[in-house]
Each structure stands twice: as C-alpha cells, then as structure tokens.
Amino acid sequence: MPLSDDELFVLSFYRSSEINGSLFFGRLARALKPGPIQLDLSRHFADEAQHAWYWTDCIDRLGERPLKLADAYQDRYLEAAGLPMNMMEVLAVTLVFERRVINQYAKHQAVPDLHPEIAATIGRIMEDERWHVQWVRDALAGLEERFGKDHVEATLRRYRAADQEVYAEALREYESRFAFLSAPRREPS
C-alpha cells in the first residue's frame, strides 16, 4: 500500500522534528557538566537521533524518500515561548514538548488501517518517549529547590500556553496534511 502525499509529509515532519530534537540535545549534552542530568540528556539525545533513523528507514521501506522541510516545529515553539536559557527552562519546555509528541504519536497510532511499518515505528518510539517524560519530570522536580517550586510551575505554565498556541497554529496551517489523523478512531481489539 503506497503512502499518500499527506502521509509522506507527516512522516517527514516527524523525521525532521526528531533530527532537530537530537541536534538541540546534542548541543546541551556537550555543554553540561558530568552528572545525572548530563547522563540522561545524553541518552535522550541518542534516542532522538535513533528516532530520526527509524523514520528515515520507515519511509525508505515504504518506497519513498523523505521530504526536506523548510522549518521545524521546534523553531516555532521556541519563537513563541522564548529561548530557554538555563537547565530548568530547557527541561520545562522539553517536558511540555514531549507530552505533545506522545499525544501526536498516540493519535497517529489510532488511525484505521495504519500501515504495519508505521505502527511498528511509532511503537518503538513510544517506548522511549515515555522514559523521556519520566526523566525530565524527575530532573525538573530535583531543580525545584534551587529555582523555587513556584518559579518552576510558572515556567511550565508559560510553556504550556505557548504549546497550545503553536499547536493550534500548526493545525491550521497543515489542516489538510493532518486531516487523515482525525478519521474515526480504531476500536481497541
């Protein structure tokens, strides 16, 4: 079953997003001092790069070539929310973003008659994504003492508001591309 143009766009969008996540975390992994956050962030960086490979491989197995997309979702995200300038802000924006990613992949998993290659790729990625949310949430909690619980919560609220704004804007812009994800959900077997 060949990919539709919209499916190819969405898979390429995922690939591009994973590449950008990897580049971002790679830079941070380079800057951080040794310690628990450096350790987990380095694994996160490797996961994102691996996910980009999974999507590249998935698209190839489906007989297509990834589209080169001009701008990345993360760029809009950071533009709306402002650049994070310390590790607490980085972890806060990451937590909000990772939750959005999990929701997006879960929505895609529920598409009727999803191609097995795509389902398998999302399944592999979702295992890592759950860990991403867990480690970032734990690390953020560990920084509450240093930054203040109220400040951490205010930062999360600010990034959640930006998340809503950027996601709504992306849905409007890519409405036709993502429409197939809104098809009636598959009943759990």
Add this chain to the structure above:
Amino acid sequence: MTVSVDDIRRTMAQVLELPEERVQPDAVLTDLVSDSFLLVEMAIELQEHYDVMFGQDDMRDLRTVADLAGLVHARLSP
C-alpha cells in the same frame, strides 16, 4: 572567583568555535551566534563553567558580549 572579561570572551569563543579576536566586547551577540540552539548552548555553557545562574528574563535585554560578561560578573558577585 575572579573572572575577567577576557576569560568570558575565551569561553564564548570556544563554544561558538570562533577566533577570540572576533568575540570583542562590543560585538553584537546575534552577529556571533548563527542559530538559536547555539545561543542556548552558550548560555548553558557559561552557567556551567562559572557556576552561575540566569534565565530567559535576564537574557532578553542583552545585546553585546560586554553585556553578557556583565551579567556573568553580576551573578558571580556575592
């Protein structure tokens, strides 16, 4: 901890992979930083290196290398 502007310029030059002479005190940060990820990396690197802390609000009004060095100095001061 005593830190000179030159120390900070050196650290910045290393992260930005630029010759030190390009990271002059009056150089505009946005002219030195090619992308937003690099700016985040530089901010984190400075905080890790000098064991200081600053956030988005502190960075908003910074324009030049000297401004950023001033912020690091201010955070280092007791």
